Amino acid sequence: MIAVQTDGLTKVFPGGITAVEDLTLQIEQGQIFGFLGPNGAGKTTTIRLLNGTLLPSGGSSSVLGRDSRDEEVRSRTATLAEEAKMYEHMSVRQNLRFFARMYGLSATDAETRIRELLERMRLWEKREAKLGSFSTGMKKRVYLARTLLHRPEILFLDEPTSGLDPEAAGQVTDLIRTLAREQGVSVFLCTHNLVLAERICDVFALLRQGRLQAVGSKQQLLENTLEDKRVRIRTLGSTALHSFTREDEIDRIVREQQGRGEKIVEVQILRPSLEDVYFRTVGRSEDELE
Amino acid sequence: MNWNRVRAIMGKDIRSVSSSKMVLLPIVIVPLLLCVLVPAAILLMALRFDTVFISGVDYVERLIPMYSLPDTLPGPTDQIMYIFLNFTFLPLFMLVPIMASSVIASDSIVGEKERKTLETLLYTPVTNREFLVAKLLGAFVPAVLVSWGGFAGYFVVLNLIYWTARGMLILQSWIWLPAILLLSPAVSALGLSVTLIVSLKAKTYMEAQQTAGVIVLPFILLIVVQIAGLLTFKPLYVVGLSIALGLVSYWIVARLAPRFTREAIITTL
Numbered sequence: 093m094i095a096v097q098t099d100g101l102t103k104v105f106p107g108g109i110t111a112v113e114d115l116t117l118q119i120e121q122g123q124i125f126g127f128l129g130p131n132g133a134g135k136t137t138t139i140r141l142l143n144g145t146l147l148p149s150g151g152s153s154s155v156l157g158r159d160s161r162d163e164e165v166r167s168r169t170a171t172l173a174e175e176a177k178m179y180e181h182m183s184v185r186q187n188l189r190f191f192a193r194m195y196g197l198s199a200t201d202a203e204t205r206i207r208e209l210l211e212r213m214r215l216w217e218k219r220e221a222k223l224g225s226f227s228t229g230m231k232k233r234v235y236l237a238r239t240l241l242h243r244p245e246i247l248f249l250d251e252p253t254s255g256l257d258p259e260a261a262g263q264v265t266d267l268i269r270t271l272a273r274e275q276g277v278s279v280f281l282c283t284h285n286l287v288l289a290e291r292i293c294d295v296f297a298l299l300r301q302g303r304l305q306a307v308g309s310k311q312q313l314l315e316n317t318l319e320d321k322r323v324r325i326r327t328l329g330s331t332a333l334h335s336f337t338r339e340d341e342i343d344r345i346v347r348e349q350q351g352r353g354e355k356i357v358e359v360q361i362l363r364p365s366l367e368d369v370y371f372r373t374v375g376r377s378e379d380e381l382e
Numbered sequence: 383m384n385w386n387r388v389r390a391i392m393g394k395d396i397r398s399v400s401s402s403k404m405v406l407l408p409i410v411i412v413p414l415l416l417c418v419l420v421p422a423a424i425l426l427m428a429l430r431f432d433t434v435f436i437s438g439v440d441y442v443e444r445l446i447p448m449y450s451l452p453d454t455l456p457g458p459t460d461q462i463m464y465i466f467l468n469f470t471f472l473p474l475f476m477l478v479p480i481m482a483s484s485v486i487a488s489d490s491i492v493g494e495k496e497r498k499t500l501e502t503l504l505y506t507p508v509t510n511r512e513f514l515v516a517k518l519l520g521a522f523v524p525a526v527l528v529s530w531g532g533f534a535g536y537f538v539v540l541n542l543i544y545w546t547a548r549g550m551l552i553l554q555s556w557i558w559l560p561a562i563l564l565l566s567p568a569v570s571a572l573g574l575s576v577t578l579i580v581s582l583k584a585k586t587y588m589e590a591q592q593t594a595g596v597i598v599l600p601f602i603l604l605i606v607v608q609i610a611g612l613l614t615f616k617p618l619y620v621v622g623l624s625i626a627l628g629l630v631s632y633w634i635v636a637r638l639a640p641r642f643t644r645e646a647i648i649t650t651l
Contacts, residue, residue, distance in 0.1 A: 105649065145504055146645050167507040176501040179394065181401040193390040194506040238502075 093121040095278035100151030111137040113302045122276040126293030134302035135282035139248045170239035174251040180224030195242035209237040229260035246278045290366040300374045317369045326358040391516035395490040405489045413478045413532035468555040469615040473604035476569045478532045483525035483573035488590040491581040504644045525570040557617045564624035571631035
């Protein structure tokens with residue numbers, strides 16, 4: 093079943109800034125879809141187009157078989173945006189009760205669900221504390237609880253681990269994976285955290301300046317993007333990188349080096365990572381270059 | 383229209399107002415000053431020191447024949463106080479609903495933008511219409527209640543002071559009936575609609591407040607015009623003014639509502 097589909101989706105803001113251009117992609121139900129790109133690539137705009145917050149300038153998008161602009165899309169999905177916050181003057185429970193009402197949960201359902209989620213996030217003991225008194229990591233867990241209140245079928249997550257320490261980021265990552273694997277929730281994950289993406293995503297899309305550069309599984313991206321493989325040979329005096337296309341060439345490269353009388357200490361095949369694909373396809377953002 | 387969502391947003395906004403000193407203080411202090419402390423001080427001074435000793439009183443005394451006053455008022459001091467407290471200060475009271483509605487609306491729309499919680503709210507299934515109605519009612523209802531509270535304080539304190547001194551009530555004009563029931567809600571609506579215009583552009587609560595604050599100027603002008611003797615407030619004028627302001631507010635909101643989309647709001651974040 094198709095969870096998300098876009099066809100030539102385009103967004104041009106007043107002033108002529110094109111944030112997303114001719115985006116065509118498809119996400120299967122239960123898939124964790126990594127939407128990768130540097131800052132300003134158009135990731136957040138894409139999420140806002142998919143959840144119906146922004147209207148497209150061209151093309152179309154459908155979520156769970158409905159036009160993104162349909163109110164029902166927001167009832168059956170949830171969005172966790174990097175900058176979007178909750179009410180700091182209200183307690184955790186008051187916040188979740190408010191959002192439960194917005195999603196149409198009955199008071200009884202809401203109380204049961206809030207307890208279940210807060211216990212899962214290990215925040216039940218802190219339920220009456222004001223959200224403003226929480227650390228970034230704890231707030232993020234409350235935000236996640238908010239997104240899960242109404243049991244969404246699709247999660248739009250924009251940098252869900254930003255600002256978290258490695259342990260908290262790991263917990264969030266595990267939770268996303270569990271939701272997708274055990275409950276069939278589709279996840280549209282926008283991030284520039286390539287390590288996180290590589291750990292949990294099934295399919296990756298690489299975006300640059302609003303345009304889709306590549307899409308596919310990690311294996312497909314590696315095969316399509318990086319033709320050459322490399323081997324690093326460290327000798328007593330130096331280290332050298334050699335390109336090869338077939339693995340049986342490694343033996344020849346090593347023998348040639350030995351033939352020159354060099355003592356080989358280490359031979360390492362450099363397997364390309366998602367990061368290699370990313371930087372080759374998308375390049376480094378201006379921020380990163382600075 | 384899902385009224386459960388509308389009520390949820392209204393309740394949340396009222397909780398936000400009551401938890402923010404920056405928002406709550408003007409809502410408490412302004413009515414207290416304008417409706418109770420300043421008028422009470424003026425009345426007490428007038429009763430203690432006869433107005434004939436006040437500089438410029440001759441100028442004010444010429445207003446007396448312009449109003450129909452109760453025969454029971456003992457002298458010019460009481461007659462002038464009756465005019466001031468029943469008619470001249472009336473526009474001053476309109477500053478309370480204007481201020482309250484614009485402060486609450488600024489906080490609930492622009493303040494929420496500033497605190498970055500508006501985006502989260504717009505990602506829920508709330509429709510543009512429900513969002514707008516909730517934000518308008520969430521500011522309108524408390525603003526009218528605050529202004530009625532101010533009126534109640536004014537009536538109780540001023541009448542009590544005058545009763546103690548003269549054994550009769552000083553606030554007894556029929557003008558207060560349309561002022562409370564019609565003008566106060568109409569002025570709240572005006573403050574709200576002006577804040578709505580500002581909120582589409584303003585980035586911060588303070589910016590919204592300062593821009594929307596311009597709306598108090600016509601009401602100050604109404605006080606000056608009355609003291610100058612160019613206008614005497616009558617109940618019918620108050621009814622007319624209420625209808626006019628109500629229509630202007632409705633026109634502004636009706637014109638603005640289609641522009642109040644989640645896209646417009648989120649792109650000005």
